[in-house]
Amino acid sequence: MRDFANSQAELWLRQRVGELGMALGLGLVFAYIGPFSTDKPDFLPKLGYWAGLLACWFIVAAVVEQALRSIDAYRSAGVWIRRICLVAVASAPMLAVVAPATTALVGWEASVPELLEMYGQIALICLGVVILSDGILGTSRTAVAGRGEDAGGATTHALPPPTDGGADATIAPPSVLAESTLLTRLPPAVRGPILCLEMEDHYVRVHTSRGSSLVLMRLGDAMREVGSTPGAQAHRSWWVAADAIENFERSGRAARVTLSNGLTAPVSQRHLQSIAELAQGRASSF
Structure with a gap:
């Protein structure tokens, strides 16, 4: 368990260092180029301006992203x-950071049209940062670990252990x-038969x-590691185990499956046939 905790701390630290390095590296580039009328101030103030704003972006984006993850859509x-x-x-809360920083750097004065223009500039730059972050930091995220609560608010949810006096069922048997x-x-507390995989940005939530x-891994890599558990991909963000399917519903082009843990997974047109076959096989087994 200590090794597991150490690996999580190392993973979290590596990610933060990566984001800080990106903020500094991109800050150097932007300070040299001087986009959006920031070319006149001296280099060091421009470097502090851009590197600081980019570092703030990673913080704001992490908080906003965690909030958005609570929305099923x-x-x-x-x-x-x-x-x-x-x-x-x-980009909206970033306005509260960028506006005063820009005023301090170049004497910018806020007005409604100027704020709207600044919002567009922030969105444009941040979209580029997100794409670069996915390419640079995302591809290096090959170390995988289940996590307890971290800076991004990711959590591990474990069910309570059984109270029937039997063997400790919080740890899956060696055969599983x-x-x-x-x-x-x-984590040992959630090891058990896999029910489904749910993609959450760079992460996969493994439901057992x-x-x-x-x-921390790609959905495709996670699907390859489920082993002999029968199942199929239901959506670009979901994989479901055959034994976990309780109900399959289809209404026009929309479809979904209800799983044994109470979750409902969407089924895209691309994966409709394979999920329908799984559900049919599951129903015939009863």
Whole structure:
């Protein structure tokens, strides 16, 4: 457990250092270029301005992103829709940081048209930062770990242990662990048969019979690590286990599955046939 906690601290620190390095590196670039009428001040004030604002962006984006994750429509949306939504929402509070900083640097005076223009500039720059962050920091996130609460508010949810006096069921038996590499990446308290995988930005929330935990990896990689657990991808953000399907509903082009843990996963047209076959096979097994 101590090794697990240390790995989480190392992962969190590495991510923060990566974001700080990006803020400084991009700050140097922007200070040299001087975009949006910031070319006249001296280099060091410009460097502090740009690096500071970019560092603030990572903080604001993390807070806003965590809030957006509580919305089902956001979690089930595509990657680009989530990115655009994040930038559109987070750019608003960034105005409270950028406006006074710009006033201090170049003597900028606020007005409604100027604020609207500044919002557009913030959104444009931050969208570029998000794309770069995905490419630079996202591809380096190969170390995977289930997490307790961290700076971004990610949590591990575990069900209470059984009270029937039997063996401790909070830890999956060796046979279950041997079948799935993914389970070995989870905290012991939530290791159990995998019910579904839910994509949350750079993370995959692994739902098991014992609870759920966030894992830092791509959904495609997580699906390859479920082992012999039968199932199929239901949506670009969801994978469901066959044994977890309780109900399959289809209304026109929209479809969804209800799982044994009470969750409802959307089913896209691309994966409709495979999920329908899984649901049919599940129903025939009763």
